[in-house]
Amino acid sequence: MVVYLTGFMGCGKSSVGRRLARALGYAFADTDHLVEKTAGKGIAAIFAEDGEAAFRHIEREVLQRTADMNRTVVATGGGMPCGEGNVEFMNAHGAVFYLKSSVGRLMGNLLAGDRSRRPKIAGLGNEELCEYVRTTLAAREERYAKATFTVECDSRSDYGIVAEIAACVAERQGGGAERVVTRPMREEEVPLLAEFLYDAIWQEDGAQALPRSVIRHPEIWAYIDGFETAEGDVCVVAEVSGVIVGAAWARRMHGYGFVANDMPELAVSVRRQWRGRGIGTRLVRELLMTLRDGGCKGVSLSVDRHNPAVEMYRRLGFGVVREDDSGYVMTLML
Numbered sequence: 001m002v003v004y005l006t007g008f009m010g011c012g013k014s015s016v017g018r019r020l021a022r023a024l025g026y027a028f029a030d031t032d033h034l035v036e037k038t039a040g041k042g043i044a045a046i047f048a049e050d051g052e053a054a055f056r057h058i059e060r061e062v063l064q065r066t067a068d069m070n071r072t073v074v075a076t077g078g079g080m081p082c083g084e085g086n087v088e089f090m091n092a093h094g095a096v097f098y099l100k101s102s103v104g105r106l107m108g109n110l111l112a113g114d115r116s117r118r119p120k121i122a123g124l125g126n127e128e129l130c131e132y133v134r135t136t137l138a139a140r141e142e143r144y145a146k147a148t149f150t151v152e153c154d155s156r157s158d159y160g161i162v163a164e165i166a167a168c169v170a171e172r173q174g175g176g177a178e179r180v181v182t183r184p185m186r187e188e189e190v191p192l193l194a195e196f197l198y199d200a201i202w203q204e205d206g207a208q209a210l211p212r213s214v215i216r217h218p219e220i221w222a223y224i225d226g227f228e229t230a231e232g233d234v235c236v237v238a239e240v241s242g243v244i245v246g247a248a249w250a251r252r253m254h255g256y257g258f259v260a261n262d263m264p265e266l267a268v269s270v271r272r273q274w275r276g277r278g279i280g281t282r283l284v285r286e287l288l289m290t291l292r293d294g295g296c297k298g299v300s301l302s303v304d305r306h307n308p309a310v311e312m313y314r315r316l317g318f319g320v321v322r323e324d325d326s327g328y329v330m331t332l333m334l
Contacts (some may be wrong), residue, residue: 001070001071002066002067002069002070002093002095003020003074003094003169004045004147005074005076005092005097005099005159006080006081006087006096006098006099007078007101008137009078009121010106010107010110011099011153012095013075016158016161016162017075018072019158020073021073023242024071024073024166024242025242026071026072027073030073031062031066032075032077038058042114043055043118044122044264046193048119049276054280056079059077063090066094081143081144089325090147091148095149095172096147096148097150097151098145098147099161100152101154103130103133106133106137110133111126141289149168151164152212155213156211156212157191159191163192167243167244167273170243171273180238180279181238182238182286183236183237184235184290185235185247186235189244190219190235193224194224196269197269199270200267201215201220202303202304204306213329221254228243232264233249233250234290234294235247235287236283236287238279241270245271245279246268246270246271246279247268247269247283248284249267249287250267250287251264257302258329259300259322259331265300267301269282279316283313296334298332298333299334300321300329300330301313301331302327302329303328303330304326313332318331318332319331
């Protein structure tokens, strides 16, 4: 499979692409670098000596060659989706992910980078750059939106963006619940809990999505703040074809589901495209066994009353000990 990353300059296609390739065990290619290799000179020189039309012609040739690549992540140039038929070509030959970013995020990345390598913005002042990004992004949005998948990048780390794309790729390759492996979370994977914390927040289908910054509210962030540094922190993950698609964790804290100081609170999260396959149940069972083996006597949790997970918790033996207008506090003695 070829995985194409599209989006405006500064959205992180190259940095995300390299990390994604490592996560998937794929090769990595950057179309801008391939254009330079084909032309025998840098992009700035192509624009200055031959013009943008020549650059776009070479870019199109490079894109067509990517169809012969396999197990490769391809970071595309910011203007590539605007070429006639380019997005359609990518959709036909691989999985296309649009890294959607706000003007503010793009500006922050562009101002921190080397603008001299980007002919379109090399001579612009900061105000001119902001206007260019704003107007050009608006003009290209319709083309970018033709990608198979859109990944919201604001307020997210490259690690989280990579995890979302990797999960989509694993699903598209035919991964199923029967291939799920549950295991303890590794130390280097702890940053991924921020992604799963957001996914753990119950949001009804069709409702306007909460901003990802919501997890930074102190009462929510407490569920993962400094995780694995506090005594009793435990986390297990679900992995499909080397990609983490779910996590369940517990820690002693005064959260929404607090019952007693010696009773840790449980949280579980499965990426949306992997829900309904029994992965959440497997994660919770694995976590409960880990807690029981560690001498824990009981566990609590908080769940929205409309969340289908309520029935899963009931099947696992949890009972309601407290309720309010929004949901239930449930416990299970181990």
